[in-house]
Amino acid sequence: xxxxxxxxxxxxxxxxxxxxxxxxxxxxxxxxxxxxxxxxxxxxxxxxxxxxxxxxxxxxxxxxxxxxxxxxxxxxxxxxxxxxxxxxxxxxxxxxxxxxxxxxxxxxxxxxxxxxxxxxxxxxxxxxxxxxxxxxxxxxxxxxxxxxxxxxxxxxxxxxxxxxxxxxxxxxxxxxxxxxxxxxxxxxxxxxxxxxxxxxxxxxxxxxxxxxxxxxxxxxxxxxxxxxxxxxxxxxxxxxxxxxxxxxxxxxxxxxxxxxxxxxxxxxxxxxxxxxxxxxxxxxxxxxxxxxxxxxxxxxxxxxxxxxxxxxxxxxxxxxxxxxxxxxxxx
Numbered sequence: 425x426x427x428x429x430x431x432x433x434x435x436x437x438x439x440x441x442x443x444x445x446x447x448x449x450x451x452x453x454x455x456x457x458x459x460x461x462x463x464x465x466x467x468x469x470x471x472x473x474x475x476x477x478x479x480x481x482x483x484x485x486x487x488x489x490x491x492x493x494x495x496x497x498x499x500x501x502x503x504x505x506x507x508x509x510x511x512x513x514x515x516x517x518x519x520x521x522x523x524x525x526x527x528x529x530x531x532x533x534x535x536x537x538x539x540x541x542x543x544x545x546x547x548x549x550x551x552x553x554x555x556x557x558x559x560x561x562x563x564x565x566x567x568x569x570x571x572x573x574x575x576x577x578x579x580x581x582x583x584x585x586x587x588x589x590x591x592x593x594x595x596x597x598x599x600x601x602x603x604x605x606x607x608x609x610x611x612x613x614x615x616x617x618x619x620x621x622x623x624x625x626x627x628x629x630x631x632x633x634x635x636x637x638x639x640x641x642x643x644x645x646x647x648x649x650x651x652x653x654x655x656x657x658x659x660x661x662x663x664x665x666x667x668x669x670x671x672x673x674x675x676x677x678x679x680x681x682x683x684x685x686x687x688x689x690x691x692x693x694x695x696x697x698x699x700x701x702x703x704x705x706x707x708x709x710x711x712x713x714x715x716x717x718x719x720x721x722x723x724x725x726x727x728x729x730x731x732x733x734x735x736x737x738x739x740x741x742x743x744x745x746x747x748x749x750x751x752x753x754x755x
Contacts, residue, residue: 479503484551488514512653543567562676624691624719689718
């Protein structure tokens, strides 16, 4: 699980511009992908040179493509990056069928990749986006080159107490109750609460990043479908946690063929750090990056460290492919 819109850890020196209500960092672009019954906003950062492999970034509950901006900037010399706003989040409108299940969100990602013809991609997912990306990698291995999961929302038997309020959003009537109980809170107070929940060290957030997050909080809270998207997506996570058999997320994790990087934060209040060991055992041949001081959004708190771990995965994967080609007589 994740957040409402989160502030970045650092303030970029480059100027930002506004495209409508959307904040776009220097070097980024936006486009809208329209598919039957589905419209998604896509944030992209063109690769620094031609021929780089494509990558796709998927945000968590209540987040947006903007959560990946800093990491995409760090990886611009390695991948051709795109980040989607899942249906109902960021600047993407709700899906026509109002289906926010993990399966439906995974289907949206698959439809986008099929329509764009960009696969196989280096797929990144955080929190809810981690569950979505796991499902994509399991059912469509042809679309995924590598998989990087930051605090993926995979089923836990003992949920941390700090994650309970987010899980309660799945219950009928609770979102309306939350809305009434918190209607007196300012956007700044809401953003401070989200930051305290999702960051291992909230003091790392710059004043500029916090101000931008407050602006986005005000915009999101004014959307008529805000609570619907939050509650139905929360319900989708809970439903995914209860699925058994081949559709269970842990079973699907075992089916993932792509080389996988797992990133867990020691101060994560939403996805327990103790799940790191189980995840490392479930994803075959995976590697684990443990960040003791990170919270739920390590790619925002420690983008340089996450980027370095991905570069290592990328290098080792490329070396492995070269070794296999040589063994097959292709070298």
